[in-house]
Amino acid sequence: MRYRSTRGHAPLVSADQALRAGVAPDGGLYLPQTLPQFEPNAFAEDQDLGALAGRLLRPFFADSALADSLPGICASAFDFPLPLVTPDPAEPGLQVLELFHGPTGAFKDFGARFLFRAFDAIANPDNPITVLAATSGDTGGAVGCAAEGARHARAVILFPKGRISAFQERQLCCWRDPVTALRVNDDFDACQRLVKTAFADKALSARHGLSSANSISIGRLLPQMAYWAQASLEIFARTGTRPGLVVPTGNLGNGFAALLARACGLPIGPVVLATNANATLSDWHASGQYTARQSIATLANAMDVGAPSNFERLSGFGADLVEDVVRVDDAAIRQRIVSTHAASGYIACPHTATALEAYARMAPARRAERVWIAAATAHPCKFADAVEPLIGQRLTPPPSLAEVLQRPVRLTDIAARLDELAAQLEPGRAG
Ligand SMILES: N[C@@H](CCOP(=O)(O)O)C(=O)O
Numbered sequence: 440m441r442y443r444s445t446r447g448h449a450p451l452v453s454a455d456q457a458l459r460a461g462v463a464p465d466g467g468l469y470l471p472q473t474l475p476q477f478e479p480n481a482f483a484e485d486q487d488l489g490a491l492a493g494r495l496l497r498p499f500f501a502d503s504a505l506a507d508s509l510p511g512i513c514a515s516a517f518d519f520p521l522p523l524v525t526p527d528p529a530e531p532g533l534q535v536l537e538l539f540h541g542p543t544g545a546f547k548d549f550g551a552r553f554l555f556r557a558f559d560a561i562a563n564p565d566n567p568i569t570v571l572a573a574t575s576g577d578t579g580g581a582v583g584c585a586a587e588g589a590r591h592a593r594a595v596i597l598f599p600k601g602r603i604s605a606f607q608e609r610q611l612c613c614w615r616d617p618v619t620a621l622r623v624n625d626d627f628d629a630c631q632r633l634v635k636t637a638f639a640d641k642a643l644s645a646r647h648g649l650s651s652a653n654s655i656s657i658g659r660l661l662p663q664m665a666y667w668a669q670a671s672l673e674i675f676a677r678t679g680t681r682p683g684l685v686v687p688t689g690n691l692g693n694g695f696a697a698l699l700a701r702a703c704g705l706p707i708g709p710v711v712l713a714t715n716a717n718a719t720l721s722d723w724h725a726s727g728q729y730t731a732r733q734s735i736a737t738l739a740n741a742m743d744v745g746a747p748s749n750f751e752r753l754s755g756f757g758a759d760l761v762e763d764v765v766r767v768d769d770a771a772i773r774q775r776i777v778s779t780h781a782a783s784g785y786i787a788c789p790h791t792a793t794a795l796e797a798y799a800r801m802a803p804a805r806r807a808e809r810v811w812i813a814a815a816t817a818h819p820c821k822f823a824d825a826v827e828p829l830i831g832q833r834l835t836p837p838p839s840l841a842e843v844l845q846r847p848v849r850l851t852d853i854a855a856r857l858d859e860l861a862a863q864l865e866p867g868r869a870g
Pocket residue numbers: 573574575576577578579652653654655689690692693741742748
């Protein structure tokens with residue numbers, strides 16, 4: 440399999456080169472040159488998500504150094520539960536795919552765990568990788584956790600000061616070597632721009648072997664197709680109809696992974712994106728005009744993105760593939776957390792609540808056409824400060840989240856400037 444840049448001014452590369460580089464040399468994002476096609480029954484023998492992921496990803500890594508180790512990487516990366524639950528028995532057509540049972544309580548665990556196992560397999564001590572990850576809350580925790588103890592890749596995590604929950608900040612800053620947390624005195628988009636500026640600096644990039652663990656890396660998106668595949672196959676087998684998906688959306692990686700899985704033949708119906716008050720995608724869908732803008736802070740902070748990276752992939756791939764974009768402001772997020780809990784006892788994080796609200800706003804006839812799967816992208820305990828007062832109940836964190844609070848915190852403050860980031864990458868500073 441070869442990978443091409445969305446901008447078309449970079450050579451085709453192998454999977455390993457695409458993973459190592461993170462972004463293409465022309466500043467574009469990598470996409471597979473062709474897409475394999477699967478029949479739903481191709482996965483009939485797969486017993487679990489790891490086995491399904493190994494089969495799904497095989498063609499994407501056919502000529503890669505990972506080819507032989509792929510099944511093992513998938514089995515160990517995806518060794519946690521992936522429940523598809525019915526939050527309200529009175530509404531069986533709504534299923535929630537809980538993507539937050541990994542070690543850091545967010546869907547980012549799937550991609551981050553895959554990617555760091557892959558980095559350790561394709562890098563070596565003479566050619567190590569420095570992974571830069573910009574985070575608005577959840578990616579950084581997953582990357583730090585996946586990178587802790589990595590042999591040939593270190594992680595440098597950039598997060599926006601004052602824009603994430605107290606728990607998220609602890610979770611970003613609690614990992615041991617080779618992980619470094621940098622608190623940037625700006626918003627998420629500034630962190631993301633800074634990372635992209637670092638990639639564009641050829642000398643800096645070559646000196647440190649820079650790569651990405653954000654969804655700009657195709658190595659983050661490909662493994663994320665696996666859970667969409669598993670859930671849609673389950674509903675298709677049960678109902679004979681392709682389920683619709685409702686995907687909470689910030690940088691558009693999760694939504695794009697769903698579209699990619701559908702383009703590979705997985706039985707996925709319409710894809711609806713749910714955003715918070717950040718209106719870049721909803722305005723684009725309504726008007727056809729894409730205008731990136733400054734992000735605004737919301738309760739669903741991991742989705743506080745004003746310039747979604749994967750729009751670049753989506754626009755070339757077929758923007759009309761998105762059925763709808765539903766914008767949900769903080770008041771509606773709060774209400775949805777309250778009403779969901781009151782109706783069924785189900786506890787949603789603010790991001791998950793955007794998807795539940797988008798589903799609730801669909802016309803009844805459209806809801807009734809098929810089963811809809813809403814993604815639950817983060818554990819509500821990560822947002823206990825917001826959720827507990829709304830439901831009038833204390834949340835009990837699972838052990839892996841509780842453990843974060845016992846760990847020492849390490850972080851460095853920087854301004855959103857390349858020279859400050861570059862200084863942190865020097866030996867003896869980061870990792
Ligand atoms: N939602 C993110 C922002 C970065 O998104 P990514 O999917 O491109 O890593 C976060 O939680 O940090």
